[in-house]
Amino acid sequence: MAFYNTFHTVLVLTLAGVLTAGGYVSPSISHAGGVRAGYETTFTCKSANCIPQCAYSWTLKGRTFNGSALAWTPGGLDSIVRLQCDAFNTESGSSRSIVTIIEVTNPVSVRPSPALSLPVLNQSFILDCTGSFPGLPVLWYKDGQAVAPDASLGLVKHNTSLEFNSLLTSDSGFYQCEATMATLAQSKVISLGYLLSFDHWSVSISGPDTVFPGTQYTFTCKTNCNINVDCSIRWPLRGTILTSTYFSVSRNIVKWIPIVPGMVQNLTCVVENTAFGRFAEVTKAVKIKGSTTSGSEKVRLSGVIQLIFFVGLLFLLDS
Numbered sequence: 001m002a003f004y005n006t007f008h009t010v011l012v013l014t015l016a017g018v019l020t021a022g023g024y025v026s027p028s029i030s031h032a033g034g035v036r037a038g039y040e041t042t043f044t045c046k047s048a049n050c051i052p053q054c055a056y057s058w059t060l061k062g063r064t065f066n067g068s069a070l071a072w073t074p075g076g077l078d079s080i081v082r083l084q085c086d087a088f089n090t091e092s093g094s095s096r097s098i099v100t101i102i103e104v105t106n107p108v109s110v111r112p113s114p115a116l117s118l119p120v121l122n123q124s125f126i127l128d129c130t131g132s133f134p135g136l137p138v139l140w141y142k143d144g145q146a147v148a149p150d151a152s153l154g155l156v157k158h159n160t161s162l163e164f165n166s167l168l169t170s171d172s173g174f175y176q177c178e179a180t181m182a183t184l185a186q187s188k189v190i191s192l193g194y195l196l197s198f199d200h201w202s203v204s205i206s207g208p209d210t211v212f213p214g215t216q217y218t219f220t221c222k223t224n225c226n227i228n229v230d231c232s233i234r235w236p237l238r239g240t241i242l243t244s245t246y247f248s249v250s251r252n253i254v255k256w257i258p259i260v261p262g263m264v265q266n267l268t269c270v271v272e273n274t275a276f277g278r279f280a281e282v283t284k285a286v287k288i289k290g291s292t293t294s295g296s297e298k299v300r301l302s303g304v305i306q307l308i309f310f311v312g313l314l315f316l317l318d319s
């Protein structure tokens with residue numbers, strides 16, 4: 001597969017106005033906004049060591065560029081890149097460098113349509129190139145090879161969808177699309193992919209269906225995917241309020257002490273591999289025994305709100 005990263009450097013020599021006496025001061029790399037595949041981001045390097053001036057150079061993906069500013073349009077293949085800036089003081093001969101790790105988001109992905117539908121042998125199946133621009137060219141790849149449409153395989157709606165009339169075992173593979181972005185440069189972006197497979201991930205939650213307030217329970221999300229290798233696990237709260245004096249998440253295990261009797265708490269476990277577009281989830285409804293709430297409930301609930309916020313953060317960090 002070809003690389004579609006377009007590089008060009010803009011030479012803007014920056015005279016840093018700050019002089020630091022002695023000591024090593026790293027240059028700094030700055031850029032505005034998030035870094036997205038298909039969109040140009042300009043990185044600027046500045047160093048306090050550049051009096052009267054520096055020659056700047058950048059190292060990105062094994063290539064070197066000159067200038068204090070670097071404009072880069074990621075092509076979708078990289079989700080994380082290492083960017084290094086070296087500032088070489090032409091007068092003093094001293095050099096300073098800094099490395100930053102950049103996370104690139106990809107706005108284009110291959111997803112089944114309707115969402116969450118699963119491929120079944122001998123049945124029709126549709127993949128969408130989401131984030132593509134209708135009317136602009138879209139190409140499809142299976143296991144890195146261009147997809148040639150035939151009688152059983154249709155490209156519909158400006159190639160934004162790939163339609164299988166009747167799935168065959170030979171259709172298994174890793175599908176990606178390449179979209180043309182509606183930017184001035186019309187850069188091309190290789191999407192996140194979708195692994196079309198007839199072996200599905202199964203997912204279930206083990207643990208009690210009914211629980212008592214004030215007791216700690218353990219729920220385990222069981223799946224046939226290889227956790228932290230093929231898939232990652234998340235326990236989204238889905239807007240429901242989790243009332244608890246204690247709640248902890250460690251990968252596929254949730255430990256929970258319920259407090260409000262009479263409530264039904266849904267626990268959802270999601271197993272996914274976002275890079276492969278694979279996903280499975282299950283929800284278990286857990287009934288909390290008992291009926292009345294005590295007078296001290298309000299006080300304890302205010303503590304619970306903070307806990308929920310904390311748990312929400314845990315999910316963010318986990319995912």
Ligand SMILES: *[C@@H]1O[C@H](CO)[C@@H](O)[C@H](O)[C@H]1NC(C)=O
Pocket residue numbers: 055064065066
């Ligand atoms: C970058 O600058 C160095 C030193 O001035 C020079 O040798 C090199 O050819 C330049 N590279 C490019 C790609 O302009």
Ligand SMILES: *[C@@H]1O[C@H](CO)[C@@H](O)[C@H](O)[C@H]1NC(C)=O
Pocket residue numbers: 121122
């Ligand atoms: C799919 O179709 C083929 C031939 O049309 C048949 O032999 C096979 O049993 C079918 N498979 C399923 C899972 O329906």
Ligand SMILES: *[C@@H]1O[C@H](CO)[C@@H](O)[C@H](O)[C@H]1NC(C)=O
Pocket residue numbers: 135136137138139140146147148149155158159
């Ligand atoms: C649609 O895909 C076919 C086959 O890859 C390609 O030849 C054609 O140029 C594409 N058309 C557009 C509008 O992207």
Ligand SMILES: *[C@@H]1O[C@H](CO)[C@@H](O)[C@H](O)[C@H]1NC(C)=O
Pocket residue numbers: 240264266283285
């Ligand atoms: C729990 O899940 C069920 C379906 O599984 C749904 O009907 C119900 O509304 C959910 N309850 C809450 C509080 O989200």
